[in-house]
Amino acid sequence: MSGEQKIAIRVRDLEVSYDDNRVLQNINFDVHEGEILVILGESGCGKSTLLRHMLMLRSPQGGSVHYGDIDLCQASENELDEIRRDFGVLFQSGALFKSLTLGDNVAMPAVEFTNLSKDTIEELVHLKLEMVGLGGMQELMPSQLSGGMQKRGGLARAMVLDPKVLFFDEPSAGLDPVTSASLDHLIITLNETLGITMVVVTHELESIHAIAHHAIMLGKNHPGILAEGTPNELQNSDIPRVRAFFNRERYDENHGVLSGN
Numbered sequence: 001m002s003g004e005q006k007i008a009i010r011v012r013d014l015e016v017s018y019d020d021n022r023v024l025q026n027i028n029f030d031v032h033e034g035e036i037l038v039i040l041g042e043s044g045c046g047k048s049t050l051l052r053h054m055l056m057l058r059s060p061q062g063g064s065v066h067y068g069d070i071d072l073c074q075a076s077e078n079e080l081d082e083i084r085r086d087f088g089v090l091f092q093s094g095a096l097f098k099s100l101t102l103g104d105n106v107a108m109p110a111v112e113f114t115n116l117s118k119d120t121i122e123e124l125v126h127l128k129l130e131m132v133g134l135g136g137m138q139e140l141m142p143s144q145l146s147g148g149m150q151k152r153g154g155l156a157r158a159m160v161l162d163p164k165v166l167f168f169d170e171p172s173a174g175l176d177p178v179t180s181a182s183l184d185h186l187i188i189t190l191n192e193t194l195g196i197t198m199v200v201v202t203h204e205l206e207s208i209h210a211i212a213h214h215a216i217m218l219g220k221n222h223p224g225i226l227a228e229g230t231p232n233e234l235q236n237s238d239i240p241r242v243r244a245f246f247n248r249e250r251y252d253e254n255h256g257v258l259s260g261n
C-alpha cells in the first residue's frame with residue numbers, strides 16, 4: 001500500500017433516514033483504490049444501510065457518493081447500471097439460489113448482463129471457482145455445500161464480471177472461527193493478487209484485525225462516524241465506546257463501560 005493512492009469512492013455528508021429514524025448523518029470518508037475498508041459497529045448501527053447507499057440501491061436524504069468523477073446520486077438508472085458493472089456485491093442475506101447448481105449461480109451475472117457465449121461463460125465460471133477454492137464443483141447444488149463453501153460460491157459469483165470494487169456484507173456471519181479465518185485469508189489473497197478494492201461490513205473482531213487496512217466505526221443511536229483509522233488505532237482510541245467494542249466490553253451511553261454481565 002503506497003501513500004499516494006487514488007480515491008475509488010468518496011462519500012460526503014451522507015444522510016439517511018427511514019421515515020423519522022435518522023440512521024446516518026455527516027458520513028464522510030474515502031475508499032482508496034486497492035484497499036480493504038472495513039465498516040464496523042454493533043448490530044443496528046447502520047452498516048448495511050451505508051453499503052446499500054454506496055451502491056445507490058436507495059437514494060439518501062442528503063450528501064453524495066462519488067465513484068471516480070460521477071456522483072451516483074445524480075446518475076440516471078442507465079448510468080447506474082453501467083457503473084454497477086464495476087461492482088461485485090455479496091449481500092448479508094446473499095445466499096445462492098437453491099434450485100440452481102453452483103456453476104449456474106456463479107454464471108448468473110454473466111448470463112444476465114453480458115452477451116458472452118456459453119463456452120466463455122463456462123470458462124469464466126471454472127476460473128472463478130478455482131480462485132475461491134471450489135474448482136470442479138460447478139455441478140453441485142447449494143444444499144450439498146457447507147456454509148463456508150456457499151460463501152465462497154457467493155464470492156465467485158460476485159467476481160464473475162471482474163469487478164473493480166467488491167462489497168461484502170458480513171462475509172463470515174454464521175461461520176465457525178476456522179472457516180471464517182480461511183475466508184478472511186481468501187479476501188486478502190484476492191485483494192493482493194487482483195488489486196480489487198474492497199468494502200467489507202463486519203463486526204467480527206478477528207476479521208477486522210486480519211483484513212482491514214482502514215476501518216470506520218458507526219454507532220448505534222449515533223448517526224455519525226464514531227471513529228476511523230487502522231484497527232490498532234481504533235483499539236487504542238481515546239473514545240471509551242470505541243475501545244469498549246474492541247475489548248468486547250458492554251457499553252452504555254449513560255454509564256460507560258459496564259462491569260459483569
Ligand SMILES: Nc1ncnc2c1ncn2[C@@H]1O[C@H](COP(=O)(O)OP(=O)(O)OP(=O)(O)O)[C@@H](O)[C@H]1O
Binds near residue numbers: 041042044048049203
Ligand atoms: N428498509 C428499512 N426500513 C426501515 N428501517 C430500516 C430499514 N433497514 C434498516 N432499517 C433500520 O435502520 C437501522 C440500521 O439498520 P442496518 O440494517 O443498516 O444495521 P446493521 O448495522 O447492518 O445491523 P446488523 O449488524 O444487525 O446487520 C436499524 O434501526 C434498522 O431497523
Ligand SMILES: [Mg+2]
Binds near residue numbers: 047048049092169
Ligand atoms: Mg447489516
